[in-house]
Amino acid sequence: MNKFSIFIIAAVLLVAASLAYYIRQDQQNRSVTTELALPPEVDTPELEGPEQVQFPVPEPPVQTQQVKPLSACAKSKLDTALEAYEAGKYDVAYERLLPLSEVGNPEAQYRLGVMYLKGQGVKQDFAQAFKLFQKAAVQGHTIAQSNIGYMYAEGIGINQDYTEALKWYRLAAEQGYASAQFNLGRIYDMGLGIPIDYAEAAKWYHKAAEQGNADAQYFMGLMYFEGLGVPKDQNKGTMWIHKAIESGHPEAKEMLKFILDAPDIDSEKK
DSSP states (O other): OOHHHHHHHHHHHHHHHHHHHHHHHHHHHSOOOOOOSSOOOOOOOOOOOOOOOOOOOOSOOSOOOOOOOOOHHHHHHHHHHHHHHHTTOHHHHHHHHHHHHHTTOHHHHHHHHHHHHHTSSSOOOHHHHHHHHHHHHTTTOHHHHHHHHHHHHHTSSSOOOHHHHHHHHHHHHHTTOHHHHHHHHHHHHHTSSSOOOHHHHHHHHHHHHHTTOHHHHHHHHHHHHHTSSSOOOHHHHHHHHHHHHHTTOTTHHHHHHHHHHSOOHHHHHO
């Protein structure tokens, strides 16, 4: 092998190492995020990984209650309250949601929780939002369960607790809520409160990605490019990054260009 060939191989290996570093840095720098229904305009700190603690994967941690079907009258009142909310008439929405919430209606509890979280028609109160989400969540309200996971993960209205975040995200994820599935994947990918588990991360990313979640599609692509939790496969990686671009992910196009511009190590070695 001549000096020129050695130089070419060394250059290719350097670019490949840079690519791997770039991808992992991109993954580690992105905090767990979620798409709260009716997203709150609240500033949330970037997550920092705590010490990794082993704990058993729990059985379904919350015994959800059976929700009684609404009477025609109660359903009409709820619909009217939601119409007022959508119209920005928060005072009216609050007045109509409160009595429904007090008799245990999970949708009313969830909606009031959003209002307290965002300060819509009421003084912003994260602790009260958390309590209302919890009341709805134990009745099986999927988005409320995911929101509790989010609040535990970010320490909003409650002490930060990744174990609890994982528990609540799992409840929502197992019901098929894509945002919770993505966030559950991020917790396993980043090792937040638990040991890193790329196979479990890829599993939940894939479930969310199949539902069109742009963040999950993006990270699913990165997992395939790096062979983390899944067999390394550039074709599948490219496919998922393309899907993320189509879904409007802000960084996917730049990442795909960076990856495709990098030389193929295997072909250069040949």
